[in-house]
Amino acid sequence: MSDKKVVRYEGADADVQWDGRLCIHIGECGRAKNELFVGGRQPWCKPDSATPDEVVDVVTRCPTGALSFTRKDGGPEESAQSENVVMVMYNGPLYLRGDLEIDGAPADMQGVRFRAALCRCGESKNKPFCDNSHEAAGFKDYGAVGESGDGFDAPGGSLKVGKAANGPLLLNGNFTIVAASGRKAWTGTKAALCRCGHSNNKPFCDGTHKSAGFEAE
Numbered sequence: 507m508s509d510k511k512v513v514r515y516e517g518a519d520a521d522v523q524w525d526g527r528l529c530i531h532i533g534e535c536g537r538a539k540n541e542l543f544v545g546g547r548q549p550w551c552k553p554d555s556a557t558p559d560e561v562v563d564v565v566t567r568c569p570t571g572a573l574s575f576t577r578k579d580g581g582p583e584e585s586a587q588s589e590n591v592v593m594v595m596y597n598g599p600l601y602l603r604g605d606l607e608i609d610g611a612p613a614d615m616q617g618v619r620f621r622a623a624l625c626r627c628g629e630s631k632n633k634p635f636c637d638n639s640h641e642a643a644g645f646k647d648y649g650a651v652g653e654s655g656d657g658f659d660a661p662g663g664s665l666k667v668g669k670a671a672n673g674p675l676l677l678n679g680n681f682t683i684v685a686a687s688g689r690k691a692w693t694g695t696k697a698a699l700c701r702c703g704h705s706n707n708k709p710f711c712d713g714t715h716k717s718a719g720f721e722a723e
Contacts, residue, residue: 517553571617649686655694
């Protein structure tokens with residue numbers, strides 16, 4: 507993992523935590539129409555410049571889990587959304603939201619319990635998490651999903667994310683895969699998703715990691 511430190515911004519009613527090991531600078535926080543996050547300001551984040559509900563709204567926009575919060579006003583802490591979702595990003599990572607159990611995630615990575623960006627180009631130096639290496643690598647996949655899955659009885663429950671040694675991500679639980687077009691494309695309970703960048707059946711693994719000599723561990 508990266509040695510970038512975790513920074514905590516304290517407020518009267520809520521604290522905000524930024525995890526540099528996970529941030530890929532998507533900008534959802536800085537684009538929010540309030541003064542919670544202001545680029546170039548010191549400190550960059552001022553929790554007292556927004557209501558606790560506004561803090562929750564902006565922080566949970568972060569797709570990587572780099573931002574998390576702790577409320578002090580008695581309001582609810584973050585909880586999993588009702589449906590586990592895997593979003594396949596255009597030329598980019600997998601965005602996961604839900605009740606996540608990511609194998610090997612450090613206990614102090616608070617945000618990835620509910621939100622995470624996982625590498626699918628094979629080049630991240632912070633596997634299984636995305637570090638934006640897909641940009642320099644010229645990774646191209648437009649996020650189409652051709653399969654529909656076997657479905658599940660009801661949404662919810664935990665989504666376990668494991669890793670085959672030098673192979674795919676192994677997902678177990680009730681979840682939906684959303685194509686980059688926004689279409690809910692696949693529903694099921696188990697899938698092996700490519701993380702080497704070479705599969706001809708993205709986002710699913712087709713075994714190409716073996717001939718590609720992919721090394722993740």
